[in-house]
Amino acid sequence: RKRLVLDLDTGVDDALALAYALGSPEVELVGVVCTYGNVTMRTAVRNTCALLELLGHPEVPVLAGADRALAATSPFAPPAAVRRIHGENGLGDQPVSGRCRCAPGDGVAFLRDELRRAEGDGAELVYVPTGPLTNLAHMLTSIPGLADALGRVTFMGGALAVPGNVTPCAEANVANDPAAADAVLRGGLRTRMVGLDVTHQAVLARDDTAAWRELGTPAGIFLADVTDHYISVYEENNPLMGGCALHDPLAVAAAIDPSLVGRLPTNLRVDLEGPTRGRTVCDPDRLRDEEKTCEVALTVDVPRFLGEFRARVARALA
Ligand code: BDR
Numbered sequence: 001r002k003r004l005v006l007d008l009d010t011g012v013d014d015a016l017a018l019a020y021a022l023g024s025p026e027v028e029l030v031g032v033v034c035t036y037g038n039v040t041m042r043t044a045v046r047n048t049c050a051l052l053e054l055l056g057h058p059e060v061p062v063l064a065g066a067d068r069a070l071a072a073t074s075p076f077a078p079p080a081a082v083r084r085i086h087g088e089n090g091l092g093d094q095p096v097s098g099r100c101r102c103a104p105g106d107g108v109a110f111l112r113d114e115l116r117r118a119e120g121d122g123a124e125l126v127y128v129p130t131g132p133l134t135n136l137a138h139m140l141t142s143i144p145g146l147a148d149a150l151g152r153v154t155f156m157g158g159a160l161a162v163p164g165n166v167t168p169c170a171e172a173n174v175a176n177d178p179a180a181a182d183a184v185l186r187g188g189l190r191t192r193m194v195g196l197d198v199t200h201q202a203v204l205a206r207d208d209t210a211a212w213r214e215l216g217t218p219a220g221i222f223l224a225d226v227t228d229h230y231i232s233v234y235e236e237n238n239p240l241m242g243g244c245a246l247h248d249p250l251a252v253a254a255a256i257d258p259s260l261v262g263r264l265p266t267n268l269r270v271d272l273e274g275p276t277r278g279r280t281v282c283d284p285d286r287l288r289d290e291e292k293t294c295e296v297a298l299t300v301d302v303p304r305f306l307g308e309f310r311a312r313v314a315r316a317l318a
C-alpha cells in the first residue's frame with residue numbers, strides 16, 4: 001500500500017477528500033498537514049481532528065503547518081465570501097466537537113521523517129495538497145533533495161483553460177499564495193494539477209447526501225449536513241451546476257488512479273503580479289524543454305469518478 005499525506009485547509013470539500021482517502025484501500029493515510037485558506041490553520045487542525053475522530057481514525061497524526069502565505073506578515077483569516085461558502089467554522093456551521101490533538105513537530109519535520117521511513121522500507125509516499133501550496137514551498141526549501149525523494153505531487157488548484165473562481169484568472173488555492181505555487185511548479189518537483197478545468201465537471205447532487213443521512217450514524221448525518229450547506233451555496237451562486245464541485249476529492253482520486261483524468265504534460269508557472277495574479281499558465285521559458293514536470297488534468301471521466309467517490313465515502317462511513 002502506498003502511504004498518503006494530505007495537506008488540507010479543512011473546509012467542506014477537504015472533509016470529503018479526507019473521507020475519500022480513508023475509504024481507499026490502495027493507500028494508508030499516515031498524516032494530515034494543515035494549512036490556511038477555507039479557515040485559519042488552527043481551525044483546519046481542529047476540523048481535521050474532529051473529522052478523523054468521527055470517521056473512526058483518531059490515530060492519524062494531524063500536524064500544524066503554515067498559517068500564512070510566504071510573503072504575508074500576519075496569519076491568514078478567510079474573507080467573508082469564503083466563510084459563506086464553507087461556513088464560519090469551515091464545516092457548514094455544524095457543531096464541531098472532539099479533542100484536538102495536534103501531533104508534536106510541524107509539517108516540514110513530519111514529511112522529512114516520513115521520507116526517511118519510506119526510503120528505509122521502500123514504500124511509496126504520496127503527497128496531496130488541497131489548499132494553498134505554502135507548506136510544500138517550505139518543504140522544498142527545508143528538505144534537500146525533496147524533488148527527487150517525493151513521488152509526483154497531485155494538488156488541487158489552478159485553472160489552465162477555464163476562468164478562475166476568485167478572479168477571472170485565479171483559482172482560490174493558487175490565489176492565496178501565488179509565490180508558493182510558482183516555487184512548487186518551477187522547483188523541479190513532479191506535479192499533477194487537478195484544477196478547475198476538471199473539478200468544475202465533478203458535481204455532487206443532493207441524492208448522495210440524502211443517502212449518507214439515511215445511514216443514521218453520527219458521521220453520515222454530519223457529512224450530509226456539512227455538504228448540504230456547501231450545495232446550498234452552490235445553488236445560489238452557480239444555479240446551473242446542479243450541485244457542488246468535488247474539487248478536493250478529485251485530487252485524491254487522481255493521485256490514487258491517474259487514469260480518471262486526461263493529462264497534458266507541460267511546464268507551468270504562476271503570474272505573481274498585476275491583474276492576472278494567481279494565474280497558472282504554461283511557462284514560455286520552458287515551452288521547448290524536453291522534460292515536462294507537470295501533468296495538467298484537462299478531462300475527467302465523471303461517471304467513473306462519481307462511482308468511485310460514492311463507493312469510497314460509503315466505505316469511510318461504514
Ligand atoms: C479550492 O479552494 C477551496 O475553497 C476548496 O477547498 C478547494 O480546495 C477550490 O478553488
Ligand code: CA
Nearest residue numbers: 009014130131
Ligand atoms: Ca481545499
